[in-house]
Every structure is written in C-alpha cells, then in structure tokens.
Amino acid sequence: MPRKISPGGAKDSFKKMNQQIQQYATKILAGQLLERPDIGQLSGLSKDNLDDLLYWANEIRKANFGNTIKMCSIVxxxxxxxxxxxxxxxxxxxxxxxxxxxxxxxDDEQIMAAAKEAKQKGVPxxxxxxxxxxxxGGELDRLIALTKRIKAELSMGVCMSLGVVSEENMQRLSRAGVVRFNHNLETSERHFPEVVTTHKYADRIKTIEAGLKAGMGVCAGGIFGIGETEADRIDMALELRRLGVDMVPMNFLHPIAGTPLGKAEKLPPREILRIVALYRFILPKTHLKVAGGRVLNLRDLQSWIFHAGCTAILTGNYLTTAGRAVEDDLQMLKDLGLKTI
Ligand code: SF4
Known part of the structure; x- marks a missing residue:
C-alpha cells in the first residue's frame, strides 16, 4: 500500500533540518566557534541542505565583512x-x-610591468x-628591493609566495613592506604524504609560523579535489584556524595532463559551493579566497561563491592556467553590489 505523505510532516522535517543549521549559524553570529563534533554534524547536514547552508554562510560573511571583497592578481x-x-x-x-x-x-622590469597592469586595471x-x-641569497635581495619599488612607485600592497622561508628572511620581507606571505598547507596532515613526498607537512607549518611571527598577514590554504576525504577538509580548516592565518586560498583541482592527478575527476560546482560554505562556518572571520580552478570548475556558478561565504578572489590568469579577465570579475562584483578592496 502506498505510504501517505502528509504535507505538514514534510514541512516539519524540512524545518527541523533548517533549524539545526540555523542553530550553528546563530552560535557563530554570536561570536562562538564550532568545534569538531558540531562541524562533523554540519558537514553531514550540508549534503542534503545546501540552500540552507549557503543562506547562513552568506549571513556570516555579511556580518563579518559587509559588502567588501578583496581582489588580487599574481605573476x-x-x-x-x-x-x-x-x-x-x-x-x-x-x-x-x-x-x-x-x-x-x-626580470625587474617584467615584474614592474605586471604590477602596473594590475594597478591600471583596478586590482589593489x-x-x-x-x-x-x-x-x-641574491634573489631574495632583489625581491626585497622590488617590493620597496612597487610600494614607492605604485602604492600597491605586495604579497609573496616563495616556498620555504626562514624566520630571519621573513622578518626582512616584512620590514621591506611585504603585506602578506602565501604558503599553503594544501591538504590535511594525514593526506599530505599521498600528494607530496619531497618535503614534510611540518616544513609548511614552520614557514607559516615564521610569517605570522614576522607580523605579516599570512595567506595559507589548500587545494580540493585531490583525493581528500571530508575529514581531511575539516582537519585542514581546523589547523588553519589553530595557526591563525588571516586569508585562506581555496583552489579546486584543474587536472594537468602528465601529473599523477591529470585524470582526476573535477569537483562539481555545487560541491565546491558546499566546501566554501562549510569553511565559512568553520572560519567565520577569516578571508576565504577562491583561487585556482574557479573558471574551469564553477563555470556559470562563479558568482555564487560570494553567497557561499567567499570574501576574496584571485583575478586574471593563474600561474599555469588561464583565469578570467579582470574586467569581467570587476563587472561581476559591481553587478552583485560588492565593493573591491
Ligand atoms: S611542485 Fe608546484 S606546488 Fe609544489 S613546491 Fe613546486 S611549484 Fe610549488
């Protein structure tokens, strides 16, 4: 005999699910942080309640960042x-x-030209x-001199991503005016050896801590779609929260032919939005920057990232893959009523 579905019952069960996500969001909006058991539960709920998750992620973003979005470009x-x-x-x-x-x-002039182009296009x-x-050595000295020159001639904030840097050199970069240093964790400590074998997770943590000690902003995040589990994603977010970085770049695998992940399946757009929103719940006051893989993986859903809690984007081309024209990103932000900072 077919089961009767009461419209009221369906409504109640919808309300119940919505209330649980709402309770977590209310807790965060009141200034509290979610701990691991709650995050695990939220993650389970998020899969069947994406709209609710996105709604509250957007509320948390607006409460902590207003309508501003950070924009950067790299060379x-x-x-x-x-x-x-x-x-x-x-x-x-x-x-x-x-x-x-x-x-x-x-060379210096090529880097200066890229910085000037970013400035002219309105990327801060x-x-x-x-x-x-x-x-x-000498290469670091050159970059320090270039930072001072970009600051003096273009009044731009300069960020650097130089791999492993000692505490002493991090202090030198900070004194020269580097505003933010990037060094990603990439994934969780558990999953890391499956992705990188030539250096250790601990090396990455040491460099991030050196940047924080030098008083710079630190941009540290990772890449998703590289065979990690949901638990790995949560572990990385909690480690970034423990470290206290102020910007978390979120890259989504763009499979590159010839690499071990060259044939990996790409993450679907709604799954990417779910991951961004989950990170907004875990890291309510940290900038979340959607970076590599945005154009390829999100396609027409790119503008949804802000509704999922994203507060920063990498615009223009990425290092080895094509991105989106700065003009198109600026127009998208304007159309959404968001202000670039
Ligand atoms: S292999 Fe690529 S991601 Fe890894 S350290 Fe070298 S440049 Fe950076």
Missing part, C-alpha cells in the same frame, strides 16, 4: 623547473607536463609567486 616571478613533487602541479620536474623544465625567471593587491622549494 609567476619564477615559473617551472621545481624540484618538488606536488602531485597536482604543472611546474614539478617530476612530471612530463607542457611547462618548460628550465625555470623561467622574470599584487602577488609575486616563485616555483621551487625556496628562494634566498
């Missing part, structure tokens, strides 16, 4: 030829990808990214 100061073996990366020497095996280093923050395990 690959050194591209390719990296000795490390990150399984998702086109720049690793370990894999046969389309990127040149000899590192390509931009500019990052210089180097491939490789570390940068030191």
């Amino acid at each position: 690959g100061g050194r591209l390719g030829g990296c000795s490390q073996d990150c399984a998702f990366c086109a720049q690793s020497l370990h894999y046969d990808t389309a990127i040149d095996k000899t590192p390509q280093v931009l 923050n500019f990052g210089i990214v180097y491939s490789g395990k570390k940068v030191d």
Whole structure:
C-alpha cells in the first residue's frame, strides 16, 4: 500500500533540518566557534541542505565583512623547473607536463610591468609567486628591493609566495613592506604524504609560523579535489584556524595532463559551493579566497561563491592556467553590489 505523505510532516522535517543549521549559524553570529563534533554534524547536514547552508554562510560573511571583497592578481616571478613533487602541479620536474623544465625567471622590469597592469586595471593587491622549494641569497635581495619599488612607485600592497622561508628572511620581507606571505598547507596532515613526498607537512607549518611571527598577514590554504576525504577538509580548516592565518586560498583541482592527478575527476560546482560554505562556518572571520580552478570548475556558478561565504578572489590568469579577465570579475562584483578592496 502506498505510504501517505502528509504535507505538514514534510514541512516539519524540512524545518527541523533548517533549524539545526540555523542553530550553528546563530552560535557563530554570536561570536562562538564550532568545534569538531558540531562541524562533523554540519558537514553531514550540508549534503542534503545546501540552500540552507549557503543562506547562513552568506549571513556570516555579511556580518563579518559587509559588502567588501578583496581582489588580487599574481605573476609567476619564477615559473617551472621545481624540484618538488606536488602531485597536482604543472611546474614539478617530476612530471612530463607542457611547462618548460628550465625555470623561467622574470626580470625587474617584467615584474614592474605586471604590477602596473594590475594597478591600471583596478586590482589593489599584487602577488609575486616563485616555483621551487625556496628562494634566498641574491634573489631574495632583489625581491626585497622590488617590493620597496612597487610600494614607492605604485602604492600597491605586495604579497609573496616563495616556498620555504626562514624566520630571519621573513622578518626582512616584512620590514621591506611585504603585506602578506602565501604558503599553503594544501591538504590535511594525514593526506599530505599521498600528494607530496619531497618535503614534510611540518616544513609548511614552520614557514607559516615564521610569517605570522614576522607580523605579516599570512595567506595559507589548500587545494580540493585531490583525493581528500571530508575529514581531511575539516582537519585542514581546523589547523588553519589553530595557526591563525588571516586569508585562506581555496583552489579546486584543474587536472594537468602528465601529473599523477591529470585524470582526476573535477569537483562539481555545487560541491565546491558546499566546501566554501562549510569553511565559512568553520572560519567565520577569516578571508576565504577562491583561487585556482574557479573558471574551469564553477563555470556559470562563479558568482555564487560570494553567497557561499567567499570574501576574496584571485583575478586574471593563474600561474599555469588561464583565469578570467579582470574586467569581467570587476563587472561581476559591481553587478552583485560588492565593493573591491
Ligand atoms: S606546488 Fe610549488 S613546491 Fe609544489 S611542485 Fe608546484 S611549484 Fe613546486
């Protein structure tokens, strides 16, 4: 005999699910943080209640960040030829990808031109990214001088991503005016050895801590869609919360032919929105920056990231893959009534 469905019953069960997510959101809006058991429950609920999760993630974003969105663009100061073996990366020497095996280093004028272009297009923050395990010696001196020049000539905030940096060199970068240092965890400590074997998770934590100690903003996050579990995602978010970074870049795998993850399945757009929203609940006052993989994976749902709690975007091209024109991103933010900072 077919089961009778009472419209009232269906409504009650909808309300009950909504109330649980609402309770977590209310707790966060009152200034509290969710702990692991609650996050686990929220994660379970999020799969069948994405609309509720997004609604509250957006409320948390608005309460903590208003209508402002940070925007940055990057240039690959050194591209390719990296000795490390990150399984998702086109720049690793370990894999046969389309990127040149000899590192390509931009000179001062090429970096200045990229910074000027970003400024002219209305992007307030500019990052210089180097491939490789570390940068030191004369190359670091050159980057310090360039930071001072960009600050003086263009009044732009300069960010750097240079791999492993010692405490002493981090202090030098900070004194030169580097506003934020990027160094990602990539994934959880458990999953990390499945993705990288040439350096340790602890090395990454040490560099992040050195940046924090030097008084710089620290931009540290990871990449999703690399075979991690939901527990790995939560672990990484909690580790970033423990470290106290102020910006979490969220990259979504763009599979690169020739790398071990070259044939990995891409994350569906709504799953990406769910991950961003879950991070907004776990890290309510931390900037969440949707970076690599946005265009390829989110397609027409790109503008939904702000509704999921995102407060920053990487615009223009990424290091080894094409991004979106700055003009299109600025128009999207304007259409949404959001202000670029
Ligand atoms: S992610 Fe960075 S460290 Fe890893 S292989 Fe690519 S350039 Fe090298």
